[in-house]
Amino acid sequence: MRVVLASGNAGKLRELAPLLKPAGFELAWQAELGIASPPETGTTFLANALIKARHAAAGAALAAIADDSGIEVDVLDGAPGAYSARYAGEHASDEENLIKLLAALRDVPEESRSARYRCVIAFVSHAADPAPVIAEGVWEGRIAQTPRGAGGFGYDPIFVPEGFSCTAAQLDADLKNALSHRGKALQNLLRAITARARHSC
Numbered sequence: 001m002r003v004v005l006a007s008g009n010a011g012k013l014r015e016l017a018p019l020l021k022p023a024g025f026e027l028a029w030q031a032e033l034g035i036a037s038p039p040e041t042g043t044t045f046l047a048n049a050l051i052k053a054r055h056a057a058a059g060a061a062l063a064a065i066a067d068d069s070g071i072e073v074d075v076l077d078g079a080p081g082a083y084s085a086r087y088a089g090e091h092a093s094d095e096e097n098l099i100k101l102l103a104a105l106r107d108v109p110e111e112s113r114s115a116r117y118r119c120v121i122a123f124v125s126h127a128a129d130p131a132p133v134i135a136e137g138v139w140e141g142r143i144a145q146t147p148r149g150a151g152g153f154g155y156d157p158i159f160v161p162e163g164f165s166c167t168a169a170q171l172d173a174d175l176k177n178a179l180s181h182r183g184k185a186l187q188n189l190l191r192a193i194t195a196r197a198r199h200s201c
Helices: 010-023 045-060 081-086 094-104 173-179 181-199
Strands: 002-005 026-029 063-073 114-124 133-143 159-161
Touching (some): 010 173, 010 181, 045 063, 045 114, 063 081, 114 181
Parallel strands (some): 002 026
Antiparallel strands (some): 114 133
């Protein structure tokens, strides 16, 4: 099945394409189809994922997959959360967002820097799909004092996964895909899609 990835983020395409290919999905990137990203006006990960999925499905006349994800820091009451991509401003870069988060945690001790990545992913078979398939994945960890590593994107250089001393940006790509919030959400999504197809026969 050809599916459009409803994201303007090339990093997500690199992560999701190899995970979807074994399940028979051929992933097209919305930017390659000339589809611009819509305004993310939702206040939750789910709302934003559905906005993006339906927009891409309408523009491409294809099924669409979209995720909305971000980092939740406990001492900040879950912020930046759904606003992770624009934490430092509407068009902020990954580096600007990261710098703002480190500044907010400047005086927070190691034992109070717990955080998690959360991903909500949505699949719509067409733009008006009344029953989208929804899945979620969570990756627990903590926020490092300084950035480390050049891999990944977003907050990866300052996110230390539970059970590791290195950051997500220092992990091997295959290991990261197996552990990450996005990888978990995608596996949950594929199981849900498979279960729905089985029950519809």
